């Protein structure tokens with residue numbers, strides 16, 4: 002594997018295979034100026050088996066007609082990058098926003114990309130895209146200097162043209178400059194960028210490119226793709242994970258007019274030119290499954306997880322934990338539990354695949370089109386170059402559409418049916434095959450000395466993973482040990498788990514920030530002051546202070562029946578501080594969140610409106626895993642299969658959300674699609690404690706759990 | 715057992731013949747080529763499939779075709795008229811009241827009915843009236859703002 006890597010890293014070598022494929026790749030794109038650039042995913046692209054050119058991840062093309070295209074494997078799933086990226090590009094290149102075409106998630110047109118997750122688009126892609134645009138602009142000025150016979154320093158750009166600063170009429174359009182040319186350039190140097198304060202296009206929400214299509218019903222999602230002769234497939238599913246098919250009788254389904262029944266090993270499907278008719282026919286299949294018995298269920302899950310947990314790896318160590326323990330005057334232990342949570346995007350996993358001779362065309366709701374391409378090639382045993390994956394708008398992903406099972410199903414069925422096939426999971430299938438946020442356990446042992454400072458912090462997390470597990474508070478003796486990651490492994494979870502918006506951090510932040518609050522209460526200190534007492538980190542201090550100001554936080558020792566809570570956290574470089582106010586009905590245990598103030602430092606802010614929309618979305622989604630969302634199950638059987646029993650947040654649960662972005666121009670832009678969700682569990686738990694004097698150690702904090710906790714007290 | 719069903723769809727007459735037990739959602743999406751109404755749950759829970767039937771916001775995944783005979787159906791595709799966006803559509807764009815946009819058609823049509831019943835809605839009216847329409851992206855706060863601003867525009871004399 003190591004060898005593979007070194008072999009393919011030299012893009013400029015003559016005869017290098019990656020160079021050849023680059024040539025081929027660009028041939029299809031016509032003329033003009035091409036800037037090829039990469040954004041930190043190149044290393045990952047050099048793994049064996051990846052098909053794309055390996056030395057760049059995106060292309061900026063100023064076409065001969067002056068229009069501008071950006072080709073990227075990133076996809077739009079609601080985070081608004083189809084607009085924000087186009088805005089950055091238009092801004093830096095000085096072209097009207099309307100002349101920018103974003104070509105996204107098409108594996109034939111776009112170079113290899115790892116996928117859209119982990120808040121990478123803004124952090125890695127955005128800045129490099131701006132550099133590429135600046136480079137293109139410099140190149141255009143160079144060309145214009147020749148064309149206008151003027152030195153470069155007398156030229157400037159605006160609205161797709163280069164002009165003489167002293168005489169604006171003396172100008173030449175980008176189209177004229179690129180006409181009949183073909184210039185290829187790799188982005189090597191780091192050109193200087195426009196200061197954010199000069200932006201005129203970026204961050205204007207009304208400019209959203211996809212909005213008009215989405216409010217008129219014209220936006221195409223994968224399920225809206227229609228191909229001639231396309232069939233809709235419904236697939237026979239087991240009642241539980243791990244179940245084995247014992248007997249099946251498809252006779253009655255086969256008897257339905259125009260139905261095609263396909264069986265390929267365990268894949269049994271009914272195909273029809275109408276999805277509802279396929280569904281009806283599917284119901285006529287008689288099947289019997291053997292369901293393995295399992296001791297793992299909602300009640301035993303945490304015990305089970307602790308039993309199968311691996312040793313763990315130390316990720317943070319400071320001082321000497323035993324010594325710290327000895328110094329403690331008061332010792333406080335806490336165990337914090339989080340449960341399985343579904344992604345539950347309103348658009349279910351969908352794919353349309355057309356397998357033809359030497360060509361496979363795939364439309365997929367996926368966060369990882371290039372992964373889907375490989376999976377399809379493998380499943381059909383065809384060369385990956387024959388597979389093209391196109392990603393229409395994705396109706397929400399949140400980490401769940403990084404898995405492409407539905408794509409492979411549609412591909413296999415299309416091959417066997419020799420027709421284009423659509424697989425659109427039902428809501429029940431979506432809940433069954435989701436890659437849930439894992440149930441996880443955080444165990445913390447900590448101590449205060451006689452000046453009420455934390456002297457030691459021993460932290461173990463089971464199956465959430467390491468993200469956000471490390472302590473940023475100022476404590477002399479620390480030991481942090483994650484055991485197992487969010488993906489679990491064999492014998493861990495009774496079904497699949499995976500990345501869920503801010504993977505790992507939701508559990509880790511709930512544990513840490515609840516426990517810090519618990520310590521503040523025992524120390525008899527206001528939880529905000531207690532945090533600040535232990536914070537040297539200036540970014541975090543500033544954020545907490547900003548939150549306190551916006552919220553109107555009173556430094557009082559808690560609980561005081563006001564229902565106010567605070568929490569803060571970090572996620573891959575982004576800092577968040579949250580304050581919330583809740584009402585708890587003591588008779589029913591029902592929580593109403595009244596107000597949430599959320600402050601975020603995402604470094605340089607390119608698109609403030611976009612960032613705020615993501616923050617608001619995070620708050621709402623976070624209230625789900627905090628108050629109501631958990632998957633009920635019995636072994637491999639998932640008992641929540643629709644939105645009736647699995648309750649996602651609704652309008653009635655909407656608090657007043659106030660978002661504050663802290664300017665931090667010295668820091669490059671950080672991701673903003675996930676971090677604002679991580680504090681929700683703790684901030685609400687802390688607010689509930691303040692309201693009723695009872696602490697909850699388990700999410701979600703349903704009315705039942707709250708009532709139980711109150712009676713225990 | 716084909717039934718002949720006649721109705722108005724987005725201001726145009728439609729004659730459809732087929733199994734009247736079929737749900738409107740699937741007939742719209744496949745037979746009639748209108749994919750604006752979305753499938754989200756299939757059980758009348760999420761509202762993604764909402765259309766207007768005689769100006770009532772109903773869940774097309776639960777409406778058999780035979781029930782719309784003689785009625786008037788408007789889908790999201792038919793809301794803008796003569797190239798003019800409906801004030802709700804404009805407000806959703808202006809307020810950024812959508813993220814992935816998958817719930818948007820159902821949101822807008824549900825809000826349409828809400829504003830017919832309550833032309834001067836309080837915030838509470840909106841929260842309650844929209845409570846059964848689901849959005850996973852968490853665009854709720856801006857959806858409320860969009861509905862409020864559309865309500866104002868709808869009331870103002872043109």
Ligand code: FES
Pocket residue numbers: 752753754755756757758759760761762763764773774775776
């Ligand atoms: S799809 Fe009809 S209500 Fe959800």
Ligand code: FES
Pocket residue numbers: 079347396397812813814815816817818848849850851852853
């Ligand atoms: S905007 Fe994505 S579900 Fe509402």
